[in-house]
Amino acid sequence: MTEPTRHSPLRRTLLLGLLAGLSLTMFLIEAQFPLPVPLPGVKLGLANLVTLFVISRFSVREAAAVMLIRILLGNLLTGQLVSFSYALAGGILSLAAMAVSHRLLKGKSLWFTSVMGGVSHNLGQMIAALCYLGWGGVVYYVPFLLVSGILMGLLIGLVTQLLLRAWVHTGEHPE
Amino acid sequence: MKRNLILAAVTALLFLAAVGGCWLVMHMPGGMVAVIRQDGKEVYRVDLSQVETPYTMSFSDGAGGENVVLIEPGAISMQSANCPDGLCMQMGTIRTGGLPVVCLPHHIMIEIEGSTPDAPDVQAY
Numbered sequence: 097m098t099e100p101t102r103h104s105p106l107r108r109t110l111l112l113g114l115l116a117g118l119s120l121t122m123f124l125i126e127a128q129f130p131l132p133v134p135l136p137g138v139k140l141g142l143a144n145l146v147t148l149f150v151i152s153r154f155s156v157r158e159a160a161a162v163m164l165i166r167i168l169l170g171n172l173l174t175g176q177l178v179s180f181s182y183a184l185a186g187g188i189l190s191l192a193a194m195a196v197s198h199r200l201l202k203g204k205s206l207w208f209t210s211v212m213g214g215v216s217h218n219l220g221q222m223i224a225a226l227c228y229l230g231w232g233g234v235v236y237y238v239p240f241l242l243v244s245g246i247l248m249g250l251l252i253g254l255v256t257q258l259l260l261r262a263w264v265h266t267g268e269h270p271e
Numbered sequence: 272m273k274r275n276l277i278l279a280a281v282t283a284l285l286f287l288a289a290v291g292g293c294w295l296v297m298h299m300p301g302g303m304v305a306v307i308r309q310d311g312k313e314v315y316r317v318d319l320s321q322v323e324t325p326y327t328m329s330f331s332d333g334a335g336g337e338n339v340v341l342i343e344p345g346a347i348s349m350q351s352a353n354c355p356d357g358l359c360m361q362m363g364t365i366r367t368g369g370l371p372v373v374c375l376p377h378h379i380m381i382e383i384e385g386s387t388p389d390a391p392d393v394q395a396y
Contacts, residue, residue, distance in 0.1 A: 130356070134362045134363065135358075136358050136373065136375050208281075208282065225373075225375060228311070228378045229308065229310075229375075229379075230311025230312070232380055233370065233382035234371060236299075236369060237370065239289045239292025239296055240296075243289045243290060243293060246289065
């Protein structure tokens with residue numbers, strides 16, 4: 097279930113393009129429904145379903161590419177320059193953490209990798225905030241962002257893991 | 272299965288620690304001096320306990336971003352802002368130390384002193 101796929105380069109590019117589009121769509125849809133929590137940075141992170149999927153079935157490098165495209169286009173379409181830097185900071189740290197976790201766990205327990213991703217994403221954004229706002233009370237958001245990161249990471253991770261398991265077992269996937 | 276158990280335990284511990292942190296932040300004692308910073312630099316400071324009539328102050332980030340802060344006896348809040356998400360207005364009114372009110376897009380932070388973590392250049396003004 098967690099073995100990388102063995103597609104031809106062309107097929108790979110096509111699939112990744114599709115996945116990037118999917119990730120972007122999820123991001124845009126999620127942006128339409130802000131959570132009723134007055135804390136900056138709290139979100140479901142639906143697009144990470146795709147990121148996890150690509151990490152699991154392709155490679156970290158390709159997941160990074162997909163995530164970068166999503167951040168670039170997503171912020172181009174919805175946000176300003178500021179949100180772009182926050183998203184980038186969160187994304188880079190999140191990807192790094194997930195890469196390490198995925199490697200250490202040898203591809204297993206994807207849900208935990210997702211939790212690590214969620215937590216580090218929020219920490220990355222906190223670091224960006226500290227750069228913009230200077231040291232101060234913003235750090236008091238950290239515990240709340242950790243709670244959110246853990247919960248959302250867990251949710252997304254479990255869904256992805258179950259999805260992968262169901263997909264493989266139907267025997268209808270291309271490989 | 273054992274691996275999942277260990278990971279679950281680690282996650283649960285992290286979660287509990289985070290929840291504990293939340294509780295601490297929400298029950299932190301604080302002073303009454305509100306400080307407004309933009310781009311990390313202090314732009315306004317007021318002792319909320321000395322305020323008798325409410326008034327507002329406007330801040331702009333030089334790129335079209337406008338924020339209006341409402342200062343009342345013992346309380347401070349973001350009255351209006353033209354930022355894309357408007358989260359800063361949803362954060363409500365703060366009366367004591369702890370969570371600040373921030374407008375991330377416009378780099379503005381409002382916090383009440385007495386609870387800010389010590390930093391080298393925060394106290395010197």
